[in-house]
Amino acid sequence: MVKVGESALRTDAPEKLTGAAKYIDDRKYPGCLFGATLRTSIAYGRIQKISFDKAFPWKECAVARAADIPGENFVTLIEHDQPLLTEDRVMHPMQPILLVAHKQRHMAYEALKHIRVEYEEQEPVLTIEQSLAKKQVLYGPDNVFKQYLIEKGDLNKGFDQADFVIQGEYRVPHQEQAYIENNGMAAWVKKDGTIMVEGSLQCPYYVHKAMVKIFARPAHKIRIAQAVTGGAFGGKEDYPSIIAAHAALLALKSGKPVKIIYDRHEDMAATTKRHPAIVRHKTGVTKAGKLVAQDIEILMDGGAFTTLSQVVLSRGTLHSTGTYECPNVRVHSRVVATNTPPNGAFRGFGAPQTIFAAELQIEKVAKTIGMDALALRRANIWKPGSITATGQRLQESVGASQCLDICVKNSEYAKKQRQYSRWNSRKANPTWRGIGLALCHHGAGFTGSGEVMLASRAAVSLTKDGWVKILAASTDMGQGANTVFTQIVSHALGLPAELIRVETPDTGLVPNSGPTVASRTTMIIGRILENAAGQLKDDLVKVAGKVPGTRAALKRAADTLCGDEPHRHYETEYQKPADVSWDDKLYRGEAYGVFSYAAIAVDLEIDKLTYEVKLRKVTTAQDIGKAINPCLAKGQIMGGTAQALGYALLEYADFRGGWMRNSQFTNYLIPSFVDTPPMEVILVEQPYSRGPHGAKGLGEMPMDLPAPAVVAALQNAAGVWFDAIPVLPEHICAAFIKTEKLG
């Protein structure tokens, strides 16, 4: 048996280390064709004519167009505005127009070159500013997909009490998820008309929901299963629905299995990114460093269709104040339409954007009022009993101060500041050194009433042949969900892990556990499984006197419990805590069941000659309630931290004319082995009474912190201030030219 709290080894490690694990492009389907997607080459306008080169052997190909779609030509997610295939209206570059399949991969791509599309082009809307100015109206009356308003206290009264009022504007760019396995799907149609899909995905039931509408089939005639997935980070949350439906449409048209595997260019240029944002702060503060007013405006670029933007904006809005209590707050947020590919989910889901602004604003306030930024944080930090902007009173598991204190101590923050001040005063030294801090909270699980609406289900099943199976739609995309689920169930039953199997997330085999997103898998689904395992345990004890310890004994118990069935499911559903309430209209109440907390210190140096930034060390303390598997938890934190360091210092998606021009690893740079520093991760465990063994969410939070800490450290090192990322060497150079402080 593996216990909760042990660093159990990953259940999928051996197959991944030998090359035996079958990702989607590793799977063979007899007679399979290969699909390719013709895409728009303009940002905004209409398709006038599509012509096929008569010299090309089209007889060898299957071609699918919008007219071939049996049901609705919409990808169902929240709104119905994104077509599966463009009919005439072009809303962004890389929008799918039609599909071609051929038995040879290179011929499918070759075919695309023999199709000519003529357009009537219109001036596109490419920025948030152009969208707000209604250069063109792309959505509704004013291009605003969604807006939220949070109000607490009396903002004017707050500013009246303030000794200082400080304003700041912060900008964050697109960010590419850059999972190493590109998106890919395979689809085929069974004799009875059931459409089967396998692929690289996060949320099988999202794909299922979209496909039911597109193919106008009853739910049981569509089946979606996850293949081993090579990373996702939000990037395989909504776009896989499109690829799955494309593959299935070609499979229907050709009568053969069809695989669509994107290459890196197509994946980067066509699929979702993190929303770019502009965040404006106006902060009122007293001489003693007490926050008395926060007026925050958030603008996000949603791209051409609504997709998940309203949910991303919601999370961004709810995290925008930072982890600080303030009596008078107003947050107004909007996400707007532009003629760029739709932005979507990426680890953190709106929070990294607004926390970047909140944390830099704290630095700016501290500098303006002449107070140490650490002292300013401590003076306003959330504690048990604090009331957030939505009126949520923090009850339990509030580890913010503890994270900050541990991080300050372990990073030797104060000592480093003194040391680096001396180092930087010596002109002969080749670098400037600095250390910067950041603090954050991250709401675990779906926002507001989201978990209640999802009503997730999961099951533990006893099979007649003596296995215990975990049935959940939650996917393991590398984070280790299968290992953690096995641990929770093994611990709950007192059963050896070897007797537990995790079923493939396949809509034909597992109940709907909701999407694998929002740092919810361990906390929400883990808890549901723990309850289900408890029911199975009670039954096992009833028939066998205790939980059997061997497969033979389990089989004997199963004989009684399963009767004539091949298995017996113990399925349970999410239980809404009675005292959690949320008002979706007023945006007031318990925004999240609980928050996780983290603090980070980034220690870096700037080369005086090249302005290159070298990260020396990262120290981070993160309160995740309880680490079910400390080794895997630390792996999540280090991985998320590295992605955020890239966000701060390297990753620049070069959008021009609505296109990502650098859709390759050659020039969209993600951190490498040598860009990423050694990391010290301290797990803080302030248990949450409703999480399994006290566990809270963990996956997204590491993404929230590093960017503002990097910028604070750059300022500490060289006295240069940045309010946008990524900070590239040329930006540092430009900042020095501006301040005439050239190395």
Add this chain to the structure above:
Amino acid sequence: MIRFTVNGRKRSFSGHPFKRLIDVLREDLGLTGTKEGCGEGECGACTVLVDGQPMTSCIIPICQMAGRRIETVESLSGAQKLSSLQQSFVKHAGAQCGFCTPGILMTASTSKAKKPEAIRQALAGHLCRCTGYQPIVDSVAAAKKTRRSKP
């Protein structure tokens, strides 16, 4: 006809001479352990050993492999037992999504680097988006240590 060896076995290929090595390995020989991440030699996921040297198989035409010795991730372990390097990756959680892992294992299997900084330099041609790299560095460092103590 292009002749070469793969994982110690004699192989030949008579298709298009400019077919990429990765496609020959995956499509013609069924060795799907080698992964394609970028198709332009940047991410290192497709790394195999050619005459003992790590090379990105997505940018090598098969015609250049005549007479060469190629090794893929499938060669690293015995039928039942993982190599000490692979075992170390299991113990130190060096693989998360696992997609970059086969390529990293190939380079690491030839590297003599022992100290973390040297291991980072040796593996600098590989991208991983999951781990933040430290678990991989720890896995390789621990494997080198085990190998030293058990000659």
